[in-house]
Amino acid sequence: MSADAAAPNDLESNWLPYTPNRQFKREPRMIARAKGVHYYKPDGAEVLDATAGLWCCNAGHCREDIVKAIQDQAAELDFAPTFQFGHPKAFELASRIASLAPGDLDHVLFCNSGSEADESALKIALAYHRIKGDGGRTRLIGRERGYHGVNFGGTAVGGMVANRKWFGNLVAGVDHLPHTYNRAEQAFTIGQPEWGAHLADDLQRLIDLHDASTIAAVIIEPMSGSTGVLPPPKGYLQKIREICTKHGILLIFDEVITGYGRLGYAFAAERFGVTPDIITFAKGITSGTVPMGGAIVSKQIYDTFQTGPDHAIDLFHGYTYSGHPLAAAAGLATLDIYRKEGLFEKARALEPYFADALMSLKDHKLIADIRVIGLAGAVDLVPVEGVPGKRGFDTMCHAFHHENMMVRVSGDCIAFSPPLIIEKAQIDEIFGRFRKVLDHIA
Numbered sequence: 001m002s003a004d005a006a007a008p009n010d011l012e013s014n015w016l017p018y019t020p021n022r023q024f025k026r027e028p029r030m031i032a033r034a035k036g037v038h039y040y041k042p043d044g045a046e047v048l049d050a051t052a053g054l055w056c057c058n059a060g061h062c063r064e065d066i067v068k069a070i071q072d073q074a075a076e077l078d079f080a081p082t083f084q085f086g087h088p089k090a091f092e093l094a095s096r097i098a099s100l101a102p103g104d105l106d107h108v109l110f111c112n113s114g115s116e117a118d119e120s121a122l123k124i125a126l127a128y129h130r131i132k133g134d135g136g137r138t139r140l141i142g143r144e145r146g147y148h149g150v151n152f153g154g155t156a157v158g159g160m161v162a163n164r165k166w167f168g169n170l171v172a173g174v175d176h177l178p179h180t181y182n183r184a185e186q187a188f189t190i191g192q193p194e195w196g197a198h199l200a201d202d203l204q205r206l207i208d209l210h211d212a213s214t215i216a217a218v219i220i221e222p223m224s225g226s227t228g229v230l231p232p233p234k235g236y237l238q239k240i241r242e243i244c245t246k247h248g249i250l251l252i253f254d255e256v257i258t259g260y261g262r263l264g265y266a267f268a269a270e271r272f273g274v275t276p277d278i279i280t281f282a283k284g285i286t287s288g289t290v291p292m293g294g295a296i297v298s299k300q301i302y303d304t305f306q307t308g309p310d311h312a313i314d315l316f317h318g319y320t321y322s323g324h325p326l327a328a329a330a331g332l333a334t335l336d337i338y339r340k341e342g343l344f345e346k347a348r349a350l351e352p353y354f355a356d357a358l359m360s361l362k363d364h365k366l367i368a369d370i371r372v373i374g375l376a377g378a379v380d381l382v383p384v385e386g387v388p389g390k391r392g393f394d395t396m397c398h399a400f401h402h403e404n405m406m407v408r409v410s411g412d413c414i415a416f417s418p419p420l421i422i423e424k425a426q427i428d429e430i431f432g433r434f435r436k437v438l439d440h441i442a
């Protein structure tokens, strides 16, 4: 299409992911600028960002130090091959990330997104067992209501039916643990529910069914985010860890959402006191500015790969843009902000206020449940009968168009995850505006 042909309708060619595109073209939700905790529409209207973009802009938008770091890096070193070569900032960033990670997780393999991070972790797990002479361990175990990105492996271990059903068999040899949400037992819980640790026993059932010698890894989000903020029941992650350790199965925590402060700690693993063998991350590492993800692996996993001949490649996996200089520079500047401004501690301190503000919506007739932990919260809306997802979608649209607020919708669930620089008055503003949206929708 020529530039002229495209001009009459700029909305024509961009196929937005995870979006009803016909509806969008009729009623576009366009963003032109951002600063701090706000987006701005093309007409200049200020939009309160209650979702840190897509759970990623934890330091707030367009932070000057990050912008400058990216600009300086682009002028100094735009790209460096990452196969067989390195550049200093990627090494510096890997060390900084390792120092934030729990236990002996001390090596980072970089990539460019959460999906790639999860794919990398799953492949590392398979190769790890094979190098150890345990190549029969090929089965991967995920969880219902889990989200691990959209590549083949991540979609297969993920547990959202809408993401899976279009794409056939994906990857063979995958099982799922049950999710841990039970409204009857857990409704309106703040933080971790008391009920549900026993669901970890299902892992033992899968081991009894398939034999541990066939299982490579279990991958779970310590707090499921995309399916509506499901904090782990008390004791659940500990049990999963114990069973994995007993049977030589690697445990992968997908911390793409929970990493870098969302739950008040660098990683949720620290908050819950459970150390996995691999942590995947993305989003918050650069506060969303430049795409970056990665897998942090334990010393033992890394060392297992370092046993072949000196000249031989130790892992046949990686991306052209692994540890990209712009992303590495953005990551370092972002970690500086998190540290200097104490944003993880700030999130921890704000958590009770955020939880109370969200729970104040409890009495609304459209609300079926509320869950909250750290600076992440979600409300389940009473669905429109026979039309799943409509209530959630209408709510998100109304919030944007009429209350100038960005919230995240997933089915009939609305999630809130503001930038960690949010202030108490802005939290009040978020839930004040949201109540107005609910009143309108009702």
Ligand code: PMP
Pocket: 112, 113, 114, 115, 116, 118, 147, 148, 149, 150, 221, 225, 226, 254, 255, 256, 257, 282, 283
């Ligand atoms: N894992 C989790 C837990 C996520 O929430 C997401 C994205 N929301 C991903 C993986 C995939 O990340 P990306 O969209 O960057 O590929």
